[in-house]
Amino acid sequence: MNLLYHPELRDRLAAAYALGTLRGPARRRFETLARQHPEVRAAALVWQSRIAGLNELQPNQAPAPAVWTRIDNLIRADLERHAMAQTHQAAQADAGGWWNRLALWRLAGAGSFALALLAVGAVVMQRGQLGGQIAALEQQLQASPRISYVAVLNDAQANASMLVTFDPRNARLTLQRVGDYREASDRSLQLWALPPSQPPQSLGVLGEGPLLRLTAGEDELRGSPLLAISLEPQGGVPSERGPTGPVLFKGAVIRPQL
Amino acid sequence: MSATPTFDAELIDLLDRLGRRDETALKPLYEQTSSKLYGLALRVLGQRDRAEDALQEAYLQIWHQAANYRTSLSPPLAWMALIVRSRALDLLRRHRDERHTDTLDDALSDTLPSDTPSPLDSHSASEQAQALHQCIHRLEARQRELVSLAYLRDLSHSELATQLRLPLGTVKTWLRRGLDQLRTCMTRFA
Numbered sequence: 001m002n003l004l005y006h007p008e009l010r011d012r013l014a015a016a017y018a019l020g021t022l023r024g025p026a027r028r029r030f031e032t033l034a035r036q037h038p039e040v041r042a043a044a045l046v047w048q049s050r051i052a053g054l055n056e057l058q059p060n061q062a063p064a065p066a067v068w069t070r071i072d073n074l075i076r077a078d079l080e081r082h083a084m085a086q087t088h089q090a091a092q093a094d095a096g097g098w099w100n101r102l103a104l105w106r107l108a109g110a111g112s113f114a115l116a117l118l119a120v121g122a123v124v125m126q127r128g129q130l131g132g133q134i135a136a137l138e139q140q141l142q143a144s145p146r147i148s149y150v151a152v153l154n155d156a157q158a159n160a161s162m163l164v165t166f167d168p169r170n171a172r173l174t175l176q177r178v179g180d181y182r183e184a185s186d187r188s189l190q191l192w193a194l195p196p197s198q199p200p201q202s203l204g205v206l207g208e209g210p211l212l213r214l215t216a217g218e219d220e221l222r223g224s225p226l227l228a229i230s231l232e233p234q235g236g237v238p239s240e241r242g243p244t245g246p247v248l249f250k251g252a253v254i255r256p257q258l
Numbered sequence: 259m260s261a262t263p264t265f266d267a268e269l270i271d272l273l274d275r276l277g278r279r280d281e282t283a284l285k286p287l288y289e290q291t292s293s294k295l296y297g298l299a300l301r302v303l304g305q306r307d308r309a310e311d312a313l314q315e316a317y318l319q320i321w322h323q324a325a326n327y328r329t330s331l332s333p334p335l336a337w338m339a340l341i342v343r344s345r346a347l348d349l350l351r352r353h354r355d356e357r358h359t360d361t362l363d364d365a366l367s368d369t370l371p372s373d374t375p376s377p378l379d380s381h382s383a384s385e386q387a388q389a390l391h392q393c394i395h396r397l398e399a400r401q402r403e404l405v406s407l408a409y410l411r412d413l414s415h416s417e418l419a420t421q422l423r424l425p426l427g428t429v430k431t432w433l434r435r436g437l438d439q440l441r442t443c444m445t446r447f448a
Contacts, residue, residue, distance in 0.1 A: 012437070015437050018409075019408050019433075019437065020412050020414075021433055051390075051409055052336060052339070052386070053383075053387035053390035053391070054390065054394075054405075054409050054410060055298050055339035055342070056294065056298075056336065056382075056387035057391055058297045060294055063292055063293070063309075063310055063313055066310075067292070067296075067310045067314055068288055070314050071284070071288070071317045071318065072284075075284060078321070079279070079281060082279075
């Protein structure tokens with residue numbers, strides 16, 4: 001039967017097609033006709049749009065507040081990734097220019113700084129030498145005035161796993177993975193400030209890359225002698241709920257006397 | 259009587275800003291739309307935690323695809339609702355094996371307790387949805403539910419019969435009559 005001469009049947013099939021109950025060979029025949037004949041295609045599109053109105057007719061329900069937190073965390077992680085990719089591209093595109101040399105300088109500075117921290121992290125395990133190492137670190141910090149707080153986060157075996165630095169001018173926390181720990185794809189690492197006699201406060205959720213940046217206020221760090229990283233469901237959990245998964249890494253925040 | 263122009267314009271403006279990667283537009287967009295869209299996800303999936311996962315994935319997709327919104331020519335809420343339904347159906351298919359069956363009466367009691375039309379938020383619904391709202395409420399409650407579930411959960415005749423514990427012949431007859439009535443009614447709005 002030719003649907004082109006039977007608008008009634010064409011419309012009936014288009015409605016069943018849009019609803020999804022036209023199935024199997026009948027659906028494929030209808031799709032073929034729709035590709036060949038604009039009248040059939042138009043009927044299918046009109047009915048798809050009409051039936052899709054069902055999506056808007058369902059009773060409203062407010063989602064739990066945690067959903068927004070998860071979405072917000074994931075969007076922030078996405079923006080950070082994007083920004084880092086752009087910086088990387090810009091640095092490559094600008095090879096040879098003064099700007100790039102500046103970027104290189106920064107990288108070199110960060111590199112030697114990270115090495116110094118690594119040394120600290122390694123030695124921190126050995127009791128008794130902490131004071132001297134902190135002094136060395138503070139010296140290092142005064143040479144890099146953009147960075148005012150640091151922490152080396154260790155795992156349960158006291159292996160340095162994450163280096164944290166804070167640049168108050170840009171309200172920017174930088175985390176560098178130094179261990180080989182990688183969370184499963186359906187999990188996220190979440191960084192917490194642990195202010196004394198107060199509940200933990202989320203500083204953000206980490207992306208997958210080796211170098212991670214989060215935005216944080218100085219107040220959040222100033223009052224927190226400890227930082228910790230917990231393993232959470234993908235996207236993290238709301239700050240007010242506190243960590244729900246195991247704490248994988250933690251360490252003291254070290255403040256230079258500037 | 260359809261979505262007020264200012265409401266649509268506001269959503270379109272927010273989607274445009276998201277398209278330019280202005281993340282500050284996401285919170286107001288979420289506040290305006292999340293109850294409506296979570297209601298949809300919950301109706302497709304029937305479980306709060308899965309509906310929340312679907313909602314999360316949908317808003318991330320909206321964030322990534324907002325720049326394409328204008329090419330769709332759809333009202334903003336209809337465009338977002340299609341994304342939510344797709345993500346919810348993905349989750350439904352992933353968990354198809356463990357899906358519970360419920361009777362039509364259970365499904366009905368979840369949503370529309372009586373034959374009285376549910377109030378429609380004329381502030382936000384698209385013109386198309388308002389026309390459908392008027393027409394679908396002329397159907398008998400069980401027909402209306404069958405038509406809704408067929409679409410929302412993407413179910414075939416036989417899946418509907420199994421899940422709602424109805425004879426296959428009954429499902430076919432009710433769906434055919436329901437769709438015929440809808441067609442006659444919707445043509446008046448064309």
